[in-house]
Amino acid sequence: MTPAINTAKKKKVVHTIHQYHHDPRAESYGLEAAEALGHDPQQVFKTLLFCLNGEPKNLAVAVLPVEHKLNLKLAAKAANAKKAEMANPDIAQKTTGYVVGGISPLGQKKALPTFIHCSAQNLATMMVSAGRRGLEIELAPQDLAMLTRGEFVELCLD
16 A cells, blocks of 8 residues: 555545556656556646745645646646746655655645646546556546645646
8 A cells, every 4th residue: 555545545535546567668657557557648647746936845746637748837826936847856756755657646745735737627537646656546536636635727738
């Protein structure tokens, strides 16, 4: 069990765990998950950390479809910051307790502001990392928002 799965279980959220063999050579962990599990990439979401206003440890979380690219201006706007940039991977790992490519929005060591791409609201279920490469958790978008205290916002221009 990972902290992400334990969080869902503790709150009695309906979820499904999906496992697949992770290929360390995969260029995109999220697309690898969608392909390996045979799911629509619009239903599989990646978790990205970004820092606010040039402060490396002032972090927030973006959850967006694996095929999309995070727009940092929209991320900054969502977080009420002047600017946003991608977080340092070492700081992201230390802050969340997860390794890059397996960072889950659930069960992080420190509760961070979380922003979920608005397209998730149209889905019955969505998949996010369950806290390890090769492990995904499927749950309702509203449950993810409740568990992370996240909000649905526009995060991409594409």
